Amino acid sequence: MKRIYLDHAATTPVAPEVLEAMLPYYTEFWGNPSSIHSFGRQASEGMDEAREQLAKLLHASPKEIYFTSGGTEADNLAIWGTALAKESKGKHIITSAIEHHAVSHTLEALAKRGWAVTTLPVDGTGLVDPEAVRAAIRPDTVLVTIMHANNEVGTVEPIAEIGAVCRAAKVWFHTDAVQTVGHIPTRVDDLNVDMLSLSGHKLYGPKGIGALFIRRGVRITPLLYGGGHERGMRSGTENVPGMVGLGRAAELAMAEMAGEATRQAALRDRLMDGLVERIPDSFTTGDREHRLPNNASIIVKYIEGEAQLLRLDAAGIAASSGSACTSGSLDPSHVLLAMGIPIEFAHGSLRFSLGRGTTDAEIDHVLDTLPGIVEILRAMSPFRPGAVFDMTKGHEH
Amino acid sequence: MKYSEKVMEHFASPHNVGELPDANGVGTVGNPVCGDIMKMYIKVEDGVIVDAKFQTFGCGAAIATSSISTDMIKGKPIQEALQLTNKAVAEALGGLPAVKMHCSVLAEEAVRSAIDDYYKRTTGKGLAEQPHMVTCEFTVGNE
Numbered sequence: 216m217k218r219i220y221l222d223h224a225a226t227t228p229v230a231p232e233v234l235e236a237m238l239p240y241y242t243e244f245w246g247n248p249s250s251i252h253s254f255g256r257q258a259s260e261g262m263d264e265a266r267e268q269l270a271k272l273l274h275a276s277p278k279e280i281y282f283t284s285g286g287t288e289a290d291n292l293a294i295w296g297t298a299l300a301k302e303s304k305g306k307h308i309i310t311s312a313i314e315h316h317a318v319s320h321t322l323e324a325l326a327k328r329g330w331a332v333t334t335l336p337v338d339g340t341g342l343v344d345p346e347a348v349r350a351a352i353r354p355d356t357v358l359v360t361i362m363h364a365n366n367e368v369g370t371v372e373p374i375a376e377i378g379a380v381c382r383a384a385k386v387w388f389h390t391d392a393v394q395t396v397g398h399i400p401t402r403v404d405d406l407n408v409d410m411l412s413l414s415g416h417k418l419y420g421p422k423g424i425g426a427l428f429i430r431r432g433v434r435i436t437p438l439l440y441g442g443g444h445e446r447g448m449r450s451g452t453e454n455v456p457g458m459v460g461l462g463r464a465a466e467l468a469m470a471e472m473a474g475e476a477t478r479q480a481a482l483r484d485r486l487m488d489g490l491v492e493r494i495p496d497s498f499t500t501g502d503r504e505h506r507l508p509n510n511a512s513i514i515v516k517y518i519e520g521e522a523q524l525l526r527l528d529a530a531g532i533a534a535s536s537g538s539a540c541t542s543g544s545l546d547p548s549h550v551l552l553a554m555g556i557p558i559e560f561a562h563g564s565l566r567f568s569l570g571r572g573t574t575d576a577e578i579d580h581v582l583d584t585l586p587g588i589v590e591i592l593r594a595m596s597p598f599r600p601g602a603v604f605d606m607t608k609g610h611e612h
Numbered sequence: 613m614k615y616s617e618k619v620m621e622h623f624a625s626p627h628n629v630g631e632l633p634d635a636n637g638v639g640t641v642g643n644p645v646c647g648d649i650m651k652m653y654i655k656v657e658d659g660v661i662v663d664a665k666f667q668t669f670g671c672g673a674a675i676a677t678s679s680i681s682t683d684m685i686k687g688k689p690i691q692e693a694l695q696l697t698n699k700a701v702a703e704a705l706g707g708l709p710a711v712k713m714h715c716s717v718l719a720e721e722a723v724r725s726a727i728d729d730y731y732k733r734t735t736g737k738g739l740a741e742q743p744h745m746v747t748c749e750f751t752v753g754n755e
Contacts, residue, residue, distance in 0.1 A: 519647055521671035525615075525623060538647065538671070547647065557643035595629050597640065597651040598669035604643040 216531045219577045223417075223509055224366050224394060225535060229460065230419040236463040237421065238457040248453050249442065258455045265462025272465040272606035273411065274394075274402040275428050281437075281448045282458050284424035286414030290317040292427050292449065292467045293389040293410040296435030297358045298325055301387075305355025307331045308588075311343045311372075312553035313365050317412075319393055331355075340502035341554050343368035349380045356386050363392040363401065363411075364436040367537050367550045367566060368501030369510025371399065380406020387433060393417055393425075394507060397468030399476060409433045415457065419571070420464030424457030471571070479569045480508040482578050486567060489582045494589050496600065500551065500564065509569040514551075517599060518592040519562050526588040532581055537564040559598075615672060616706035622676035627683050632665040636733055639725025642718055648674045652682070652722040656730050661685050661693055666722070673712035677719035680704050685723055690730070694739075696723055 220228075229237075240261055246254030248262050263277070270277040281288045294308070310322055313333050322332045333351045337343055343361055352359070359381050364371040374390055381388035388412035392401050396411075397418030403411055410433065415424040429435060429448070441450030483506075487499045496516040515523065520536030527534055537548025538561070546552075547561035556564075567581065598604075615623070625648045632653035642648040655663040665683040666677050681701050685693040698716035708716055714729035728739040735742070 256726070505622050517669065519670050519674070522623070522675060525620075525672045529624060559647075562644070563646040595626065595667060595675065596669040597667035598649050604640065605647060 217520050218531045218533065219580060219604075220533050221511075221536050221567040221569060221573065221577070221581065222497075222533045223570035226568065227419045227570055228420065228572075229416075229421055230464060230467055230571075232467055233420055233460045237456040237460040240459050244455070248455060249444070251525070258453075261459045262453055265458040265460075268462035269426060269465045272396065272401070272427055272469050274404060276431065276448070279403075279428050279431055279468045281427045281429055281445045282453065282461075283425045283427055283449060284423055284454070286315075286391065286412050287317040287425075289412035289414070289425045289427040290315070290389075290391055291321050291336050292438055293435070294318065294325070294358065294360060294410060295438055297387055297410075298330065300434060301357035305353075305357045307333070307353050307356045308530075309333045309335065309348060309351045309356060309359045309361075311335050311337060311361045313337050313341055313367075313370075313550040314360070314362050315366055315391055316391065318360055318362065319366070327466075335361075337370075337553050339555050340505075341365050341500075341550065342369050342502055342505065343372050343377065345373055345376040345380050348377050349384070352380075352384045352386055356384070358389060360389040360391070363390045363395040363406070364399070364507045364510075365501065365550060366394050367548055367564075368512045368554070369394075369507040371395070371505040373505070373509060374406045374408065374448060381409075382407055397465065397472065398507060398509060399472070399601055403428055403430070410435075415461040415464060418464050418468050419458050421460040424454055424461045426461065430509070434492045443492075444521040447544050475571060476508040479573065480506075482569055482573055482575065483508060483511045486569075486581060487602045489578075490585060493582060493586045497589075500556065509573075511567040511569065513565050514556065514560050515559050515589055516564060517561045517563065518589060518596055520564050522592050523585070523588055526592070527581075527585065530584050530588070531552035532584060534564045535568075537566070538562045573610070613709050613711070615676075615709070618680075618704070618706040619673060619676040619708065622705065623672040626675055626679035628662040628665045628679065628686070629667070630665050631665065631667065632663060635663075635665070635726075635728040637728075637730025639722055639727070639729050641721040641725050642670070647671070648715065648718055650674065650678050650718050650722040652678070652726040654685070654723075654726045654730060656690060656734075659691075660689050664726075670715065670718075671709055671712070673715040674718065676705055677701050677708075677715045678722070681719040682724055690727055693723060694727060696720055706745065 238590040239441040245259040246258040248259035266277040387409045393414045396413040410431045500512045520538030551561040635653035637654040640651045651667045653665045666678040668678040698720040701716040
């Protein structure tokens with residue numbers, strides 16, 4: 216059975232060109248970039264080139280790129296680094312209700328240490344209102360952190376507008392751009408951001424590498440101390456092969472982005488529209504206009520997401536869900552709930568995230584397969600339109 | 613997270629799915645907000661559960677525990693079916709991931725709920741009011 220991978224928002228395969236660029240940095244140029252000798256210099260050159268390639272994608276200066284171990288570390292560095300640098304000025308941070316846990320759980324940790332965190336709501340499609348950001352800014356606000364695009368429902372936030380609000384108020388603005396870098400334009404000057412997090416493995420680069428863009432003049436406090444790598448911002452011997460891979464991935468993305476975004480967006484729309492047309496009692500989630508080109512997300516009412524995923528997997532289709540059962544927690548996706556989707560339907564969410572390898576035939580296969588799966592699970596389920604259940608007696612978790 | 617082969621077997625081809633029109637005991641536990649609902653149907657003759665079926669809204673583990681628990685009570689005297697524990701259900705499935713143990717609890721509850729309904733229908737009194745009936749306090753042993 217040929218398998219169909221539609222979970223690119225979780226991770227992407229390493230592009231062959233990326234692997235090819237990386238390999239010599241394991242076998243030949245394995246020196247420590249800090250060393251003075253030729254081994255060190257070779258590694259150092261690879262690292263410098265990678266930093267330039269990534270800077271080019273963001274239209275930033277290479278000096279504004281700080282490599283990290285991934286998106287989570289980049290988010291933590293931006294938030295903790297700002298908190299440590301600014302705590303004498305103020306202890307208030309603004310965020311949205313649909314952030315990735317790398318941001319929201321970091322802010323919860325700060326809140327436990329006495330920081331005030333304002334969590335802005337989103338509308339039914341997952342959009343944050345820039346005016347709400349303006350209204351939430353206080354004299355002691357030191358950071359606004361709002362994701363560029365949501366990983367579950369694909370909504371792209373009005374980052375440039377929010378950035379303009381922050382700039383006018385002289386408040387630093389960070390965005391988690393893990394889902395967007397390499398997929399849609401992420402020029403830091405167009406986005407009006409002071410900091411931007413990204414991750415290698417979401418754009419056909421390797422895992423274990425990411426970066427934080429920090430605008431010149433924005434001085435945050437480092438979290439890792441040691442040999443003073445990354446210009447003192449992130450000590451630790453560099454993951455040179457990872458950096459080289461991310462650099463090459465950035466270069467590839469720049470070449471392919473426009474064409475791929477158009478191609479994938481057409482497949483995405485065909486998938487979303489086709490599924491809700493074929494499956495009664497289903498609807499799409501997220502904003503249809505301001506949307507990642509590769510994210511198709513829907514909710515199928517009256518059945519549960521994990522059960523759908525397992526049956527899809529058995530049919531060779533890999534997707535994901537925001538249902539409680541797949542999140543490892545007991546509640547369904549905080550993103551869907553923040554968008555006002557009833558909890559009983561949030562359990563039935565599905566996300567298909569497309570990629571470079573996704574074909575028309577694969578989309579057809581999903582369109583042909585899922586309706587049958589839904590029918591089987593619905594036939595098994597006592598949860599039907601109009602069915603009444605005792606909501607007061609939940610089972611103990 | 614990985615399910616055992618037995619769980620996947622019961623999820624992919626669940627036993628005893630559907631309604632039981634001549635059931636004389638029906639119990640529903642869970643609710644859509646929690647993300648799991650189990651509706652259990654039993655047909656009791658001379659104190660023996662001669663048939664059992666289920667309908668379930670929920671994840672793979674919820675469907676698998678429903679399937680195996682109906683297997684485990686079919687053909688059993690009520691007294692024996694009442695001894696079914698969530699642990700036994702989980703063990704029969706070759707174990708459940710920790711976050712899924714509550715599904716086995718739900719299966720145990722569903723069986724008791726169906727039996728409770730059978731007693732209410734036939735004697736006018738529920739399980740708790742039956743004489744000489746062992747009714748263990750329901751304990752949730754998960755996570």
